[in-house]
Amino acid sequence: MQRRHFILSMLSAGLAGPLRSITGQAKPVTIRSGQPLRALPKLLNQSKAPGVFEASLTAAPARLAVGAGQQTEFWAYNGIIPGPLIEATAGDRVRILFENRIPGQVSTIHWHGMPVPAAEDGNPMNPVASGSRHVYEFVLPADSAGSYWYHPHPHRLSAEQVYRGLAGAFIVNPKTDPLPRDIHHITAFITDLRLSATGAIPVDDMVDLMNGREGDHLLVNGQRNPVLTVAPGSTCRFRLFNATNARYLRLAFEDHEMTLIGTDGGYVETPVLGLREILLAPAERADVIVTFRPGAGRTVALQTLPYERGWMGGGKPPSQTLSLLTVRLAGAPIEAAALPTKLRKIEELGTPGAIKRLEFDEPTKVGGGMAMQFLINGKTFQMGRVDLTTKAGQVELWEVVNRTDMDHPFHLHGTQFQVTERERNGSKTMAPYLAWKDTVNIATAETVRFKVRQDMKGLRMYHCHILEHEDQGMMGLLDVT
Numbered sequence: 104m105q106r107r108h109f110i111l112s113m114l115s116a117g118l119a120g121p122l123r124s125i126t127g128q129a130k131p132v133t134i135r136s137g138q139p140l141r142a143l144p145k146l147l148n149q150s151k152a153p154g155v156f157e158a159s160l161t162a163a164p165a166r167l168a169v170g171a172g173q174q175t176e177f178w179a180y181n182g183i184i185p186g187p188l189i190e191a192t193a194g195d196r197v198r199i200l201f202e203n204r205i206p207g208q209v210s211t212i213h214w215h216g217m218p219v220p221a222a223e224d225g226n227p228m229n230p231v232a233s234g235s236r237h238v239y240e241f242v243l244p245a246d247s248a249g250s251y252w253y254h255p256h257p258h259r260l261s262a263e264q265v266y267r268g269l270a271g272a273f274i275v276n277p278k279t280d281p282l283p284r285d286i287h288h289i290t291a292f293i294t295d296l297r298l299s300a301t302g303a304i305p306v307d308d309m310v311d312l313m314n315g316r317e318g319d320h321l322l323v324n325g326q327r328n329p330v331l332t333v334a335p336g337s338t339c340r341f342r343l344f345n346a347t348n349a350r351y352l353r354l355a356f357e358d359h360e361m362t363l364i365g366t367d368g369g370y371v372e373t374p375v376l377g378l379r380e381i382l383l384a385p386a387e388r389a390d391v392i393v394t395f396r397p398g399a400g401r402t403v404a405l406q407t408l409p410y411e412r413g414w415m416g417g418g419k420p421p422s423q424t425l426s427l428l429t430v431r432l433a434g435a436p437i438e439a440a441a442l443p444t445k446l447r448k449i450e451e452l453g454t455p456g457a458i459k460r461l462e463f464d465e466p467t468k469v470g471g472g473m474a475m476q477f478l479i480n481g482k483t484f485q486m487g488r489v490d491l492t493t494k495a496g497q498v499e500l501w502e503v504v505n506r507t508d509m510d511h512p513f514h515l516h517g518t519q520f521q522v523t524e525r526e527r528n529g530s531k532t533m534a535p536y537l538a539w540k541d542t543v544n545i546a547t548a549e550t551v552r553f554k555v556r557q558d559m560k561g562l563r564m565y566h567c568h569i570l571e572h573e574d575q576g577m578m579g580l581l582d583v584t
């Protein structure tokens with residue numbers, strides 16, 4: 104019965120796809136690598152007024168040449184993948200005219216991680232019909248600088264709209280930046296893409312629906328393993344975005360340590376030195392500094408290392424180290440830049456006035472097969488049903504427990520939170536530093552606790568950010584009153 108429930112829900116969501124044949128996959132198309140890394144094209148501010156950012160985003164089919172000798176039909180914002188980079192300043196008023204030209208599907212734009220009013224946040228309850236327009240408008244608070252992103256969030260269609268190309272970076276800069284100007288800034292928006300032998304983007308199959316879709320081609324700013332050329336000794340700042348549907352990125356620069364300066368919601372208080380690797384679950388971001396040791400002619404790869412996130416059934420992609428980006432050192436050596444010791448002040452959220460407990464539950468096994476149900480507190484998402492309520496302005500402790508056999512990245516809309524500790528097999532680990540997060544990985548058998556405060560009233564989503572899980576109901580509704 105539950106199996107039938109799942110298949111029916113899949114069909115009604117238009118998600119049904121063939122079972123992927125593990126042995127009979129066609130030879131994948133090749134995507135040219137080794138091209139110079141391109142900067143993300145910026146969304147042009149059409150307003151002349153100071154403190155106002157005004158622009159248009161249109162989601163529509165776009166034929167782009169990505170595979171060698173082939174054209175692929177994507178769904179793209181303003182005709183490019185990833186979508187244009189939006190760059191605004193804390194305090195700005197933002198007005199974006201959105202036009203949905205996706206054939207036959209509603210859409211929305213969700214401003215991932217941004218403190219925008221509930222009605223402006225592109226929730227599934229506020230769909231924009233195909234062929235319609237909608238203006239999103241909000242003011243960026245004074246202390247809201249950070250690395251955010253935008254993507255569709257329509258009911259049961261988010262996974263498909265994102266894997267077809269709809270996602271982009273939204274950087275909010277501080278009014279005065281503590282970082283010195285001689286640091287080279289790179290925005291690396293990481294996605295993955297699956298292409299059929301003919302260069303088409305296939306729909307999700309059963310393996311994808313269970314585990315989340317992992318594309319065959321890892322892309323940075325839409326390019327496969329592009330090359331960034333910098334002078335030896337350069338200090339570079341990488342804003343790293345995991346905009347994939349389901350791929351875990353365990354990021355490391357060959358032979359170089361990273362200094363973490365920011366997380367989802369902007370700068371940490373003081374730089375975190377000496378990191379060999381950073382795990383970015385789907386939807387997470389990290390802002391890191393790397394100083395490349397002099398040595399003209401050498402190359403340093405930004406890699407993603409193998410990570411076991413748990414896998415249900417067959418079709419598991421090979422566990423391997425992949426190169427995302429190659430940094431090539433060329434030219435005359437330069438002096439490394441000095442980092443400030445203090446980046447910002449983060450106010451620690453105070454004593455919680457309430458505790459909430461959320462549990463991710465195991466899919467139910469029926470007979471010999473598996474009936475997939477992705478549950479939070481025993482329920483799948485239902486439009487219009489409020490699952491949790493909270494008072495605006497009240498600090499709460501949220502405890503998210505993962506009882507399933509795989510990791511799930513937990514995302515909460517409307518605010519940033521502060522992770523306090525992780526617990527696994529009875530052993531607790533305190534968060535090593537204070538940071539603002541909107542997405543946090545909950546590993547299998549793990550409990551993560553964080554403090555959170557919602558300041559704006561309205562309905563907010565919380566969900567797993569493996570988008571296939573979200574679409575199948577691993578989501579709930581929080582009413583902030």
Ligand SMILES: [Cu+2]
Pocket residue numbers: 510511512567568569572573577
């Ligand atoms: Cu999940």
